[in-house]
Amino acid sequence: MRLSRYFMPVLKETPSEAQIASHRLMLRAGLIRQASAGIYSWLPMGYKVLRRLEQIVHEEQQKANHHPMLMPTIQSADLWRESGRYDDYGQEMLRITDRHDRDMLYGPTNEELITDIFRREVGSYKQLPLTLYHIQWKFRDEIRPRFGVMRGREFLMKDGYNFDLTKEDALHAYNRHMVTYLKTYERMGLQAIPMRADGGPIGGDYTHEFLVLADTGESEVFYDSAVTDLTLGDRVVDYDSVAECQAIMEEFTTPYARTDETHDEAIFAEVPEERRRSARGIEVGQIFYFGTKYSDALNATVQTPDGTNVPVHMGSHGIGVSRLVGALIEANHDENGIIWPEGVAPFPVAIVNLKQGGADTDRVCDELYGALTAAGLDPLYDDREERAGAKFATMDLIGCPWRITVGPRGLKEGKVELTSRRTGESEEMSPEAAIARLKELLANR
């Protein structure tokens, strides 16, 4: 993308309404603008990040044979009355009356609707196991929305639902979801620690939250530092293998890691003192197994091999997609701006022309732009007529992982400069070498 043709309204001043870094930086870098309290428009570069996160979520879910679908935002109140949750939700639920005076609502979650689809369409154990998910906008009418997309009212969430014949099968689905989530966050360049959590209004005895450590996190967390050494890395997981998913679940949940809601000082005291940590965390996902809570309430049964009808075992599993953009920035920024992990950067590489209008600099920039575009590396080319300082400040603010600087002085020796946003380290090399290096650096993107 040529910046001269893009819509990326960056701000020099820090917006006074923003209290935390991600909110400030999302406004300053032109990722979002507030439409009304707790409701945001995603400008082109913000939308690009959001889509990229969506894409990663889709890919990892589908590897586990979870099927994407899409439920609507507006639901009838009837199903929520049937489950008994219409009153439970209180004022956080956005309630709507349509022109025929029917009670509707903007879905904050979808257990009822998906269970209704299931009970109407599935009757036999032969159609199990089944996991359906969607990525859809939700609404929670927060009394005091704040922190930008971290606690907004309209937010994008992936929510998935597993349907299984037995508790044992459903716990495999639970473990499978845990593994897909760990993979998902790792691909985004985030460490999200699964922590034993509280069921809350969804319910469920088995539930883990995934927390990203950050000073601005809303939760206090306690953990064994051994948990932060764990990664899945390049492991290829067979999601049909009960043993493999369970082993990974155990690997990641054996070290102590809990939020303040479930924290137990006595157990924590058994962790060797030098490994005991307390910190703050941002919740970016949660998984639940809640058994037959909704299938009992909504009468969602399947026939077993011996012909009896039993309520289906269920779980639900969520990733806060729009909130993740904020969490990513909280975990990846410095005083100059965002430092995108390579897997989620809106543009992995920026080209900065220090002499716009110069025959040589323009030519080399155009060549770099063409070659990087052809290689699928989606460069952002700062082709504005601005002084170098302003261009560098903008690039630091928006946080592309790599920057190629093209100036007349370097070009005299046939060199451009390749700079890492994260380390700040620069290296001079020929344009061809820079292209080759970037292809290598971004091969896994």
Next chain:
Amino acid sequence: MRLSRYFMPVLKETPSEAQIASHRLMLRAGLIRQASAGIYSWLPMGYKVLRRLEQIVHEEQQKANHHPMLMPTIQSADLWRESGRYDDYGQEMLRITDRHDRDMLYGPTNEELITDIFRREVGSYKQLPLTLYHIQWKFRDEIRPRFGVMRGREFLMKDGYNFDLTKEDALHAYNRHMVTYLKTYERMGLQAIPMRADGGPIGGDYTHEFLVLADTGESEVFYDSAVTDLTLGDRVVDYDSVAECQAIMEEFTTPYARTDETHDEAIFAEVPEERRRSARGIEVGQIFYFGTKYSDALNATVQTPDGTNVPVHMGSHGIGVSRLVGALIEANHDENGIIWPEGVAPFPVAIVNLKQGGADTDRVCDELYGALTAAGLDPLYDDREERAGAKFATMDLIGCPWRITVGPRGLKEGKVELTSRRTGESEEMSPEAAIARLKELLANR
């Protein structure tokens, strides 16, 4: 995808509530289920089609340097009061009161919100031209929703907005949108004819609707049959070229083509009689140039080169993405089911195993499935234990363009059967030849 693991609940009976073919077939093929009146859940296969349409829209918009973004579904009423449209919209607008008693609404369109973003962020002619678009769910509280996704209440629309310094520039944006829309529909396998239309509540002197001819269309249309001979084909368009976009606009709008709202018998009479047609059409898109209607109301100005401030010239441009799924089926079906055009089929090829559990048939099907998957052709493999007749009926219903049938009789001679859903013609060949043929047939997908 292996059908035994997929969620594709097909119906044998025709649902009584569905009055038109697309609604019937979308329910029968398991693409959608009604969640409440005029509101649908998109099941996995329906969602796959929807995503594919979205993808085509995105690609064609971005070729013209139109920038994707995303505005929220819930808007404040304030901007609509400022433009004067809060009252105009009447009961079709879904009005909502939040917990703080603020008037909100579920956006039926976004002229106000995008103009507000523009006026806050853009101040100079130097930042023009600019076209922003999004693909987002909208809500219109239809008094009598019907025809499935063709006249639903919650629907997915692409809406784009151009901002230009002058009327002349804005008319180039108008023409550019017309060309991108023609390209978009062609890639979907649809002929959508641009017809001179009426401004309606959006306003505007320049407006064309795009109509797909179908007996169940809601509009009566009148046209010169010469217009149906026009195609863009493989033409590569330079969207920066004013002349080229204008020439294509003139090519496609010179033959008479109007809806009943703008039909003029006197002009129509000048069309040679043998080319005069009247038919019914489904509206799948509309483009508008409305000048400074919203920029005047919302005070969205830009500074010109000579330093004066002028209201920006605007247009808005919509494609009914969810409705297109219905329109595609109306235009592509027979008594047995859907006949997807190759560009939009959820699965371009199906593999039917006539003897599930047979060593040879299973092996060949697995090989075909592996090879087609590796080639990116996304096959659907009917690996259910069902009799041949039931498998063929399901495949005809869901309408994959190509079917490979693998049976023990053919395999004795090393042959499988390749069948076109559209023509019904079959040809026997080796599995390798079938793979090679499909790669060729689906090369442009």
